[in-house]
Structures are given as C-alpha cells and as structure tokens.
Amino acid sequence: MDFASILSNAFGELISPTTAAYALAALGLAVHFGYSGLLNFGQAGFMAVGAYGFAISTLTFKAPFFLALLIAVVAAAVFALILGIPTLRLRADYLAIVTIAAAEIVRYLVTTNGWTAVTGSANGLAAFEGGFFAMNPFPPGTYPMGMNNRDVFIRVVGWSLVIVAGLLVWLLMRSPWGRVLKGIREDENAVRSLGKNVYAYKMQALIIGGVLGALAGMIFTLPRGAIQPANYGTELTFFLWTCLLLGGMATVLGPVIGAMIFWVVLSLTQGILSGLIESGIITWLSTVQAGQLRFILVGVALMLLMIFRPQGVFGNKKELAFA
Amino acid sequence: MSEQNAVPRHEKVDYMTDTRPIAVDETGPGCKKRDPIVVAENISRSFGGINAVDVEYLEIPRHKITALIGPNGAGKTTLFNLLTGFDTPNSGKWQFEGHNIAGVSSYKLARLGMVRTFQLTKVMGKLTVMENMRLGAADQPGERLSKALFKGIWGGREKEITAQANVLLEKFKLDAKKDDYAASLSGGQRKLLEMARSLMVRPKLVMLDEPMAGVNPALTQSLLDHIKNLKSEGMTVLFVEHDMNMVRHIADWVVVMAEGKIVAEGPPADVMKNPAVIDAYLGAHHDVDLGDAEGIKELEAELEADEESIVGTENAGIIAPEIVVSGLDDKDKK
Numbered sequence: 222m223d224f225a226s227i228l229s230n231a232f233g234e235l236i237s238p239t240t241a242a243y244a245l246a247a248l249g250l251a252v253h254f255g256y257s258g259l260l261n262f263g264q265a266g267f268m269a270v271g272a273y274g275f276a277i278s279t280l281t282f283k284a285p286f287f288l289a290l291l292i293a294v295v296a297a298a299v300f301a302l303i304l305g306i307p308t309l310r311l312r313a314d315y316l317a318i319v320t321i322a323a324a325e326i327v328r329y330l331v332t333t334n335g336w337t338a339v340t341g342s343a344n345g346l347a348a349f350e351g352g353f354f355a356m357n358p359f360p361p362g363t364y365p366m367g368m369n370n371r372d373v374f375i376r377v378v379g380w381s382l383v384i385v386a387g388l389l390v391w392l393l394m395r396s397p398w399g400r401v402l403k404g405i406r407e408d409e410n411a412v413r414s415l416g417k418n419v420y421a422y423k424m425q426a427l428i429i430g431g432v433l434g435a436l437a438g439m440i441f442t443l444p445r446g447a448i449q450p451a452n453y454g455t456e457l458t459f460f461l462w463t464c465l466l467l468g469g470m471a472t473v474l475g476p477v478i479g480a481m482i483f484w485v486v487l488s489l490t491q492g493i494l495s496g497l498i499e500s501g502i503i504t505w506l507s508t509v510q511a512g513q514l515r516f517i518l519v520g521v522a523l524m525l526l527m528i529f530r531p532q533g534v535f536g537n538k539k540e541l542a543f544a
Numbered sequence: 545m546s547e548q549n550a551v552p553r554h555e556k557v558d559y560m561t562d563t564r565p566i567a568v569d570e571t572g573p574g575c576k577k578r579d580p581i582v583v584a585e586n587i588s589r590s591f592g593g594i595n596a597v598d599v600e601y602l603e604i605p606r607h608k609i610t611a612l613i614g615p616n617g618a619g620k621t622t623l624f625n626l627l628t629g630f631d632t633p634n635s636g637k638w639q640f641e642g643h644n645i646a647g648v649s650s651y652k653l654a655r656l657g658m659v660r661t662f663q664l665t666k667v668m669g670k671l672t673v674m675e676n677m678r679l680g681a682a683d684q685p686g687e688r689l690s691k692a693l694f695k696g697i698w699g700g701r702e703k704e705i706t707a708q709a710n711v712l713l714e715k716f717k718l719d720a721k722k723d724d725y726a727a728s729l730s731g732g733q734r735k736l737l738e739m740a741r742s743l744m745v746r747p748k749l750v751m752l753d754e755p756m757a758g759v760n761p762a763l764t765q766s767l768l769d770h771i772k773n774l775k776s777e778g779m780t781v782l783f784v785e786h787d788m789n790m791v792r793h794i795a796d797w798v799v800v801m802a803e804g805k806i807v808a809e810g811p812p813a814d815v816m817k818n819p820a821v822i823d824a825y826l827g828a829h830h831d832v833d834l835g836d837a838e839g840i841k842e843l844e845a846e847l848e849a850d851e852e853s854i855v856g857t858e859n860a861g862i863i864a865p866e867i868v869v870s871g872l873d874d875k876d877k878k
Binding site: 389392393396397398399401403406407408410411412413414416417418419425471 | 628630650651652654655659660661662666667668669670671675676678679680682684686687688689691692693695698702738741742744745
C-alpha cells in the first residue's frame, strides 16, 4: 500500500475545485437552514440552474463570460423567487417538499430529448469553459502536485470565491439583518409581532443561499469542461447536507470545513480500501464495492458525529443544549 | 364614528391620575368611549361551525389599562389574534387610531404601534436575552439587506438600542441574564422577556396575553407597577388575565367575554358586582383573598351561611370551620 500517494490524493481533494464548490453550496445551505430555518432540499437544483444557466448562455447565446455568469446568478434568483412565492408563507416543511421536487424538475427538464439542441439532454453540454480559462493569468508549465496552469487557476478562483462568500455571510449574519433571520429561525410569529416583514427576509435569505448554490454549480462544472444532468441528482443535495451537518449549521467555517472533511474522508477510505484489496488483505470486496462502501462509512461517521457531537465540528454546544 | 377627543390632544394630561369618565354615556357591552384607540365592529370568526368570536361593537379606551376577562374558551385569545392580524375574521372591520386596519398584515400593525405578546410565550431560544431585546427595536437601518454589510451605518443606532434594552432589562430584573440564551430562562422569566421585548418597539398599544401566568408572586407586584407605569409613558394596555387580583389592581376598564360575545363592560368594581359576570366567570366567592387567615375565616363564615355548601353541616369533615380555623391559629403561634 502506497501511503504517500493515498495522503497526497487526500490532500488533493482538500483543495480541489469540487470541494470548493461543495463548500460554497453548503454555505448557501447554512444561510438557508442554519441561519433562517429554511429547509431547502433542492440545493442541487440551484447548482444545476447555475451551471446550465452559464453553459447555455455561453453556447447557445454566445454570451461572454461575465454576462453568462450574471445570467446564471439571475436565473438562480428567479428560481428562488418561483420556489419562495408560494411556499414561504407556509410552514417550513412545505418549502422542503417543493424544493426537492423542483430540483428534480430542473434535472428532468434538461434531460428532455425535445430540447437536446439547447441542453444536450442526458449527454449534457461541453466546451463552454473557454472564456473562463482565456483569462488565466498563470503561465503554462508544471506546478506543485502535478497541476497545470488551468488546475491552479480554477483552484485559486474557487477558493477565493469561498473566502469572499464566507466573509460576506459572516458580515451579514452579525448585522441586525442577520439577527432578524435568526429570530425567524427560532419563531417567525414572534418576529412578525415585532413589526418585521418575515416573508421578505425569508425571500432574501432564500435568494442569497440559492445564488451561492448557483456559483457553486459553476465552480463544479468549469474544471470538468462538461456538465451532465446526472451529476445534479438528489444525492448531491444530501452530500451537501452532510457537509453542513459535519461542520456545524449556524457557522460560516462549518460548511467549508465540512466539505473538506467529507472529501478527505471519501478519498482516504477509497485509497485505503483499494490498497487493502490490491494487496490481497481484503478478499471479500471488489474495488467497485469498495467505492460504495466508503459512502456507507461516511454515513456511519455522520451518525457518530450526530450522537457524540451533534452541533458539528464548529457548532456551539450551548445552542444545542436547548434544542 | 364616535366623539373623539373631548379634550384636545395637545392639552397635557397626567394619564396616571386622569379620572375623567371613560365611557361617553351609559356603560354597557359595546358602549362608546371618550377617546377610543381601537374600534371594532361586527367581528366574527368561526371555526367549523363554532362561533369563537362574535363581537358586535367594542371600543378600547386610549391611555387606559383594559382587562379582557372571561372563562376558558370565551374567545379572548382569538379576538387578540384577529385584532393583531394573526388571524382573519369571517367578517367585520376595525380601526386603530383612525386607520382602517382590517386585513392589514400583522407586521404592519406592529409598525403602527400595536404590539402583542403571546399566551404560549415566544422567545428566540437560541439568541441571547440581549439579542432578543435588540430584535424588538424599530428603525434599525441595519435590518435592511442593503445596509447590513456596513457597520458604520447601523452601529450608532445599535448603541442606542442596547442602552434602551439595558434600561428595560433592569426594570424587569433580567439584567443579570442578558448574555444567556433565552432558552435557559424559566417560564416566568420568558414571560418577562417577552413583555420587555414588546416594549422595545415603543408601542402605543400593548396587548398582553396572560402576562402573569407563571410569574412568581414576588415579581408580580413589581410587574404590576411596570404595567401601571406604561400609562404614564402614554401607552395603552389591553390584557387578558385570569388573576382577578391583578385585574382589580391595575385595570381601569374591564371587558368580559363569554362564548365569543361581550357580555359586560365597565370599571372593575362595577363589573365584578354584575350578576351576569359572577355567574359566567367569577364564581360566588371570588372576592375572598385566600392568602391570609382573615380571608379564610371570612370564607368559612360565608359558606356556613350558604345553603348549598356542606360547610356548617355534619358532612363538612376537614373543611369544617372549627378545624380550618384552629389549624390557622396553630400556624400563627409558630
């Protein structure tokens, strides 16, 4: 077993653009659920709207990078409005039902054969990342850990975005605006009785978290240079929830660190399991089965965490004492 | 509507000692007030065939403390919900300070200056007591998303709010708790916090739903004073309460509801003599204070005279006057 390569793979996951995308989307969920109490089970839908919004405006409408970016963000905000208008006046559970369904609707819409020319159907879209990598300031060459200049660029952009978004969320949540949101999370009728327009606050939170999801969708697809509907299924949403719960719900660092833990644990278990299988120590598993087993292990880890540290890694224990 | 402002508004009146009559002419259910802050007409709300509230006409006097009493299920809380926009009536219209507020959403009513508390206390458990208080304050520019990022814009107002909150917390004896999570407070303390928080809005009309339920007797007295003092700050109070002592102590006006209707109205002393109210709600021996020995002796004497009571017959057992009163004497000796 090659521990050096297992560890270097794990470290690669720690800073990979996918991890950055997960961190960003989980941060959006933290705005939704951790701070505002909105049960969004359709974050994958927001990511898909962001990714497809960007790809379609680039490919079909030949929009330049920043315009495509803007369109994707606006599309996510509109998606949030459509979801929020009928449901935010109702109890939290209704939003959960609507978001999980809406995310699936988005995925089925882009898979429809009728729109293959625009969405690429099940095959998805590709070759829309040119505009982004054309702006790459890093000269070609070899970089540490066998990365090329594209790898470095997307990592720098992705993690800068995570840092900026985290900073913004932190600033917002320590403000009186954030205080109203947290009040709504605790008891929206009480907040209403104090003269705050609860509906507007919930809508703003839904849009902000959704836009973070859309940005995550773009960071997720850009390094791949391809986008496939199958990537945006419900399991993506639940991985994001896992990241959020791992790190701690009402924190800024929580979802970021949660995403890192999630991917590092997946990478480590994968490396160790396939190492053990290849060296013949484990004979009752195939490599394919090992790939599935690591998700089971992540589930077990999550259960252990919920039992022994239910507030997550960064959560405040005192807040949970009264839950 | 009604003859508003018999006294011009600018004339300085000490509302604590103002003894001008509250009603314009005769007192009775639905009577006109000299200076009403809330006027409600034909408000009805039914839940699946049961008329929870069916109020023909009600005025709430300004700068006064009005108690809303009635047996359980009389529709007091439902009326509260309807007036504050937390529920929509099947019919009716109502005004607050001359604004027509039928169908206006609850948060706008709160901004107009009509703030309520809840029977089942609502505090934000995972916010500190101080944050709960700050949340109540109005006019914090930082509550707008566009300004939330810039502490320079809202920091000044935040300091004012904090100072205001500190004063209130001290009044309500919660100042030692201000950095604790509200969820760690006891039931009574939560009641206090909720009341203090509603005052952060600087309302014109405070509507308290059972403010004394679960508050310990020592604190009740100081709370009653606070509520009374709200008048001197120009506020109007409407409260639901079952504690007749409280009603008698602080209310200037009492409205009695039963089965959704208003059955009586008037100054507390008059209303409590009203036979309809006694029948519907108070019970025959409501005015005896069981807290002291004299009261118990009085009750025993009254019961002895009462033909329906077993006291004074041989079935009295341990509630016979001799036994109860001798028990009291023993206690006094200790």
